Amino acid sequence: MTAVLETAPARMSGRQRTTLLLLLGAQFMLAVDFSILNVALPAIGAGLHFRLADLQWVATAFALPAAGFTLLFGRIGDLFGRRRLFLAGLALLVVASLLGGLAQTQAQLLTGRVLQGLATAMATPAALSLLTTAFPEGPLRDRALGLNGALLSGGFTTGALVGGLLADVLSWRYAFLLNVPVALIVLAVAPFVVESGRSPQRPRLDVPGAATVTAGLLLLVYGLSQGAHLGWTNPVVLGALAAGAALLAAFWRIEARAAAPLAPISILRRPTVRWGNLGGLLVFAMGSAVVFLSTIYLQDVLGYPPLATGLAFGIPGVAAVFAGVLGGRLIGRFGRRVTLVGGLAVQGLSFATLALLGDARVMYWPLLAALAVGFFGHVAAIVAYTVTATSGLPDGEQGLATGLSTLTQQVALTIGIPLMSAVAAAGPSVLGGLHAAVLADAAITLVGAFAIHRGLRRVV
Structure with a gap:
């Protein structure tokens, strides 16, 4: 980390450090909120008597608004103020979390999940665009985005650990209520620290x-x-x-x-935006699928309980945080393209080795080693794709750029697990299906990495 600071043209100011702390805390909370609910799904189903066939709506009710409204809210932040949108999203998240945590019926819980998805669509791109506009393009921004990637992955891991603990020891309701005090703290402090982030141009919204x-x-x-x-x-x-x-x-x-387009075609056609977001689609879709497949392997093949399964992601989570801390340094030394492609390659090759695992419990440790290496590449690629997809754009278009990158993440988290689940279900056995799925996952990742390498060859 010292080396990154030494090569940076300037140190962070006190205001920048406080802004970074608040925005990273909010992003971490949103990541925890996403994964903690997934782990707690069985307990939620039992508590409110969801049929197994209907339980998937707890996840779908969140995914639909989280992905569907992200691009729109990203642009609204550019036009009407990113801080305002960020604070409104956090306020809505508090209301939604209270509604979900205190729900007595399925309808109340699903309403809370829809509102949580809307809150995420508002707060996530706004927080990321506030982060990119708070730091000039270069080493300082790369370092901030690296820490963001580290805490994003750390949030997913922490959510899995805490979700298993809450489901086994306390109540699934705390999975909703846990982020309320954090959101209230950020709401109280952010107006005095975070810049408004409003575009100086007169706002016009492309309604069609x-x-x-x-x-x-x-x-x-x-x-x-x-x-x-x-x-x-x-x-x-x-x-x-x-x-x-x-x-x-x-x-x-x-x-x-359109005279004032929501997403100007010139931005959508930029190679860095196009190929950077393809990298994000691959890293999140294929990475989340392997987490899901590993969970099935640990519980259905090796026979470990939910809490032990959650603990298994602790070591890979540490590797992921380490990669995020080093992300800016890697980009500074090797460049965005090499870091993005290299991270995807490490992720794909490491996850491919999971096809060698058998059904003996001793396989627990080789699994952790492969996941640790894969998660290092995973987060390095996340940092590189975020930097690539938001670089070279004026501050007035950062909301759109971060909205696109957040949209990529949300869509990827939606498609990765169903696609690889279908591959696994077609196997001759649970273990055989998992082997086929991780090999398909790795192949898609590596082919995509090669395409990105060629696509960005003359750009970055």
């Missing part, structure tokens, strides 16, 4: 573009999230995917002609 992209993303995410549950040939799934694709195509045409 906003309507088509939001509806298209909602339908696309719905189709992807329901494909594994209803079947990929189900008419509802195919209809949702087709309608979503048609609306997104209409959005592209609207943006090409």
